[in-house]
Structure formats: structure tokens, C-alpha cells
Amino acid sequence: MENGSRIPVLLSAGLAEMAPALSGALGRGFEVTTEAGSDWGVMLTGPVGPAGVAFLRICYPTAALLVIDRRGRPGRSSAVVDNLEAGADGYLTSPTLAEVASHVQALARRYTEYNRPVSAA
DSSP: OGGGOOEEEEEOGGGGGGHHHHHHHHOTTEEEESSOOOSEEEEEEOOOHHHHHHHHHHHOTEEEEEEEEOSSSOSSTTHHHHHHHHTOSEEEESOOHHHHHHHHHHHIIIIIHHHSOOOOO
């Protein structure tokens, strides 16, 4: 990360209780928050459905969007596909904290590199 900047990781309200543990799992290069303060980084949301994912994609076009579904299996077998086609960059079903952290790190490496704001020199 350039200039010691931290990658924002925004948790939706339904995932807010994950903040302390996820922050610890990700380490110093990430800033886990429940307050939207940036339009780039990684956003984690619960299962909001394809319309909700499409809405978040419009609101946060430069963020990586990861759906965390802790309900077990999606109701329909095509639910994961529908969410990915609506704009999600990933969809995890009943993940462990380590799986969530690993996906956030991978998305940050691959996605935010092209979308991070250019700092003034």
C-alpha cells in the first residue's frame, strides 16, 4: 500500500458485530468500519438480493462488493449466480472469519489497485 494508506473495509449494519474480529484478522493494512466514508475499498453486506446488490453497485461503483450469507445455504440454487450477475464480486455462504478475511485480502489485491484514489503528489 502506498504511503502507509489503509484499505477501507465497510461492513453493513447486519455484519457490524464482525468488526473487531475481522479487523484483527486483516491486520494494520485495513480499516474496518461501519461508517461509509469512502467510495472505494471493500464492502461487505448480508444477503440483500440481486436488486439490493445492484443498488449497492450503483452507490459504490469503485468498491469491491462481497456478500456474506450466514443463513446456511441460499434459498435457491441460482441465488449466488443472481447476486454475482447483479454486481457482487463474491458471495460466501456460512463462511468462517478466516475465509472472510482471505476474500477481503484477495479482493483488495485485485480490485482496489485499479480503483483507489490517486493521491496528490
